[in-house]
Each structure stands twice: as structure tokens, then as C-alpha cells.
Amino acid sequence: MKKWMGASLAAIMLFGLVAGISNAAATAPTFVSVVMDGYKIWFPDAQAFVDDNNRTLVPVRFVAEKMKAKVGWESKTMTVPIERDSQQILLTVGSSKALVNGEEVTFDTKAIMQKERTFVPLRFVSEVLGADVKWDASISTVFITTKEDAVAKYDEWGRLIRTTDLPKNATDYPYILADVPNEMYEMKRPHSHPDPAESKVASELYTSIPEFKKENIDIWMERLKSFGAVWLNADYRTIDYSWADELFVNKVQLNGSELKYIKRYVDWVKENQIQMEGFLDPEPSMIYDDGFGGYHVRSKFRIKFNGFKKNEKLVYDTWFPDDLQLEKSIWYEGYTDVYLSTNVGGNWGKTLRVDPQASLFRNYIMKKAG
Known part of the structure; x- marks a missing residue:
């Protein structure tokens, strides 16, 4: 039986960013902002950041839930079941593949577990959940768009x-x-x-x-x-x-x-x-x-x-x-x-x-x- 609980899911963005630092300094994880439909998402614990391999990692459980998806966690099989409308999605930690309504989707990086959080590729957000995803390296910000609003006004940073x-x-x-x-x-x-x-x-x-x-x-x-x-x-x-x-x-x-x-x-x-x-x-x-x-x-x-x-x-x-x-x-x-x-x-x-x-x-x- 699936347990719909607070398991956090995150997305590894396929864009790189490294802050300019002195040669003697080790690279710290760069904080990344996430804006969805003009609203900045405030993650309660695990934050978006850039890892040592220049991948931008973003907690996405909250993104999926804002898109009306249910996110679960199966500890025995290390899998993350997701339900959204008629979609049935299954991710497995350690695998670069996901099942979407029984069909296999392959990504170019594996889902990983870090600090009890699951991380998956950005393409999961764009290709599986159907959102438009853009990256602004100048301000370390990911923009996720799920709907268009022709009447709304936004600032220069995509905020409503x-x-x-x-x-x-x-x-x-x-x-x-x-x-x-x-x-x-x-x-x-x-x-x-x-x-x-x-x-x-x-x-x-x-x-x-x-x-x-x-x-x-x-x-x-x-x-x-x-x-x-x-x-x-x-x-x-x-x-x-x-x-x-x-x-x-x-x-x-x-x-x-x-x-x-x-x-x-x-x-x-x-x-x-x-x-x-x-x-x-x-x-x-x-x-x-x-x-x-x-x-x-x-x-x-x-x-x-x-x-x-x-x-x-x-x-x-x-x-x-x-x-x-x-x-x-x-x-x-x-x-x-x-x-x-x-x-x-x-x-x-x-x-x-x-x-x-x-x-x-x-x-x-x-x-x-x-």
C-alpha cells in the first residue's frame, strides 16, 4: 500500500553554476531560487543548490504538490510514487529511469538520496509533469511555468x-x-x-x-x-x-x-x-x-x-x-x-x-x- 507522506523529492537541474571564488577557497553550495508561476517557493528545509558536479539541485516535492500531484515514499523498494491526474509515476533511487503509466522514461543522471531526500533530473519536471522550465544563471533562479496569465503583471525577475x-x-x-x-x-x-x-x-x-x-x-x-x-x-x-x-x-x-x-x-x-x-x-x-x-x-x-x-x-x-x-x-x-x-x-x-x-x-x- 502506498504511503502518502512527507517524503521530499528534488530535481537535479541540467544547468551548471559555480560562484566565482578565490583559488584557495572550496566551493560552497550556491543557493538557488525557484519561482513558479510568479511566486517564489520557500522550501522548509532542503534548499536548492549547485553541487560539486555543477548540477543545480532543487527540492521538487513542493513543486509537484503545487501542481496537484501526490508524492509518496516506499522505503523498502527505495521508490517514489507520484500521482497527478491520470498519470502514475514511479521513480527509483539509484536509477536513471522512471516509469510513467508503465512506460519507461530515461534520464541522463540517476535519482539519488541525500540527507533523506530524493533528487531527480529537471527533465522530470518538464517532460513528465509538463511544466515549462527556464534557468537564469545571472541570478541563480529556476523559473517554472504551468499556466499563462495574459492579464497579470510581473517584475523584471518574473515575480507576480x-x-x-x-x-x-x-x-x-x-x-x-x-x-x-x-x-x-x-x-x-x-x-x-x-x-x-x-x-x-x-x-x-x-x-x-x-x-x-x-x-x-x-x-x-x-x-x-x-x-x-x-x-x-x-x-x-x-x-x-x-x-x-x-x-x-x-x-x-x-x-x-x-x-x-x-x-x-x-x-x-x-x-x-x-x-x-x-x-x-x-x-x-x-x-x-x-x-x-x-x-x-x-x-x-x-x-x-x-x-x-x-x-x-x-x-x-x-x-x-x-x-x-x-x-x-x-x-x-x-x-x-x-x-x-x-x-x-x-x-x-x-x-x-x-x-x-x-x-x-x-x-x-x-x-x-x-
Whole structure:
């Protein structure tokens, strides 16, 4: 008998992406966003990422379920049964073949099991479930389309725009997204210049600053994703100084002094036996100029600490709260403003990087994930 339970399925995208890093740094899994019919999918645990073989892996159970499919798991046979309309699909871990209504479909890579999750090829999404799938390497995003809506309006990043139930400060933004809650829009702003005329909200930046064009913003968002993939993922059993190199390469480098502090954190991860996993997903339409020369990108994050000895300085962050008590093996989620800056004048569009003072905890909201 089939058991329709919470077995997670994922898709190995047949597109590659490797974040640019220093030669000394080991490649961290790049966080990948998934947008389906204009809505970004927030996965509760296993996140989309690029593996060591340049394959993009995406949790797809939620995609299949959003397409009205039932996803199951048979532990004895290591198979994943899927039902959608009249389709009967059977995937087997370790096999590059699937059965669709009794007919064999072959892919060019095998379904695998990792961290108790099943991963299968992207062609499963496009050829078996019938969705249109596109990959935007510039922003590490997979776009899945199951239906066309000629009336709806979308932003430059394929996100659906809404015009109802708007946040109180809706005019601060160029538009309001259908998949972003008002809580994220209405969160207080970072510390700003005392003269209000010196700071600028996102709607002003997009209309008055030449550097605010998609080409540049894509670069900033990709750097933030790459930074977050290192910043929020550390394991004392495997970490070394290449982790510090990789984190440092996405930051503004006024000099090399910060690198020694990052290496001290690496030592602390080993001493405190820290194990954490997480991701940072920046929102390009939510950038704020604080008036001091810094730009703050509002981002969603999820983080989980699987182990540590002391509840101290668990993240490389000068603003880590001394009184913050975090439970082990619990996913936390929230929003934060990540500080970006540059030491280049004139046309600085491509040079914006994570500022040395960037913090997950300076201006944030965090709670246990539901």
C-alpha cells in the first residue's frame, strides 16, 4: 500500500553554476531560487543548490504538490510514487529511469538520496509533469511555468505584482510582490542619516540612481546569495581557512585585515563544535540607501544550528546578540537588512559588495519556522 507522506523529492537541474571564488577557497553550495508561476517557493528545509558536479539541485516535492500531484515514499523498494491526474509515476533511487503509466522514461543522471531526500533530473519536471522550465544563471533562479496569465503583471525577475492588501508604506517600493508578506515590507529601516533628505527608499533609487538597472542588481543579488551560502553554512568537522577565503571574496576589501578575524571565527567553529546550515535570499526590489553611503538589501533567511557547545557567537557577526538563546535542530526564519557598500566612485554599479559591518542581527526579525 502506498504511503502518502512527507517524503521530499528534488530535481537535479541540467544547468551548471559555480560562484566565482578565490583559488584557495572550496566551493560552497550556491543557493538557488525557484519561482513558479510568479511566486517564489520557500522550501522548509532542503534548499536548492549547485553541487560539486555543477548540477543545480532543487527540492521538487513542493513543486509537484503545487501542481496537484501526490508524492509518496516506499522505503523498502527505495521508490517514489507520484500521482497527478491520470498519470502514475514511479521513480527509483539509484536509477536513471522512471516509469510513467508503465512506460519507461530515461534520464541522463540517476535519482539519488541525500540527507533523506530524493533528487531527480529537471527533465522530470518538464517532460513528465509538463511544466515549462527556464534557468537564469545571472541570478541563480529556476523559473517554472504551468499556466499563462495574459492579464497579470510581473517584475523584471518574473515575480507576480499585486495591487491589493498593500503594506502601509507601499509607496516606498517600486511595486509590491504577490508572494511577499506585508510584514517584510513594513519592517523598520536600518539606522539612517539624521537628515531624511540624505536617505532614499527603493522607489527613489530605482528612478533616480543610474546604477539601479537590472544588469547591476543581478550582480549584487548573486554576490549576496554566494556570500550567504558560505556565511550561514559551517561545520566544525570539515571547515578550514578556505571557508574564510570564500567568505572574504564577496566583501568590500579595504585591506586584508578582516580576513584574520574571519579565520579566528573558523577556529571558534572548531573549538565550539558549531554545525549550522541556512540560506540567504535577497529581494532586489527592497533596497534602502541609509544616507551614509551604504545600501541595505532586505533578505529572507533560514538557519538551523545542529550542534554547538556554547550558545555564543554562532555566526560570524560583530552584532551577534549576547542574550540570543537558540535551540538546536530547530529551523529559524526571518528578514534582515544586509549592508552593501563600495570603495569605488563614479560608475560603481558592478562594484557593490557586502560591507565589513554587514550583520544578520543588526536590523532583523526572527522566529521559529512554522
